[in-house]
Amino acid sequence: QAFGALKALAPAIGIAGMGKLVNDTLTLGDELGKLAEQTHIPAETLDKLRQAANLAGVDFKKVSKSFGIFAENMMDFTNDKGIAYDALERLNINPEFINERGVTQLKEIDDLFFEVAEGLNNVISATDRIEIARSIFGGQGMKLIPLLNMGKEGIMGLDSAFSDDFADRIEAFNDSMAELGEKFNFLKFSLTEALLPALELAVELFSKVGEFLKGLPKPVQSVVLGFTLLAPAIIALAPILATLIFSFKTIA
Secondary structure, three states, rough: OOHHHHHHHHHHHHHHHHHHHHHHHHHHHHHHHHHHHHHHHHHHHHHHHHHHHHHHHOOOHHHHHHHHHHHHHHHHHHHHOOOHHHHHHOOOOOEEEOOOOOOOOOOEEHHHHHHHHHHHHHHHHHHHHHEEEHHHHHHHHHHHHHHHHOHHHHEEEEEEEHHHEEEEEEEEHHHHHHHHHHHHHHHHHHHHHHHHHHHHHHHHHHHHHHHHOOOOOHHHHHHHHEEEEHHHHHHHHHHHHHHHHHHHHHOO
């Protein structure tokens, strides 16, 4: 269905528009794929968070950056320290759980993010919400509040065509393109290396010509320089002049 819709839109979008559409998708997929690797948050969830951030007027780059601070604060909590410790207790959130093997471990970052969002929605005071958000997400915490106010249901209810597999394929494609670019760089370096002796010889020749002209009288220098500048134009016009002469002879 999506492919059919794309085919229908293709004439209206045009080739240039299609190229930009694909390029933007490749760029976004690569960014989401790398962020998924860093945070262990599924690419689909990250894309929904991106859409929600746009709807809430929040810069998604700030959201991405806040995940690093958020993860560090969650780790600090496990050691009973950090500025987020008291904030999480105020929201009645425990970032740890006991797994099937009976081992205590940290919850997934996206699960904790949505727990914090739901917890903040229960905080009545706007001042308290800002204070808690800053304690948990760092300096950008206050700017994330419009996004957090959407809650898990509002964010996860958004549609997304991204998946971890799709993001991985885009990353692999971009890596292949980068490798291809490096191969072309190798070709450029090899070509430059092959041409370098001729370029060096040309520079040396021009230097010698320059030194020779420098020793000539000024009027002679002007004549030689003028002829040098006019030579390309004369060469270009030569075929036209020859044709005209031939035409005049024919008419005569």
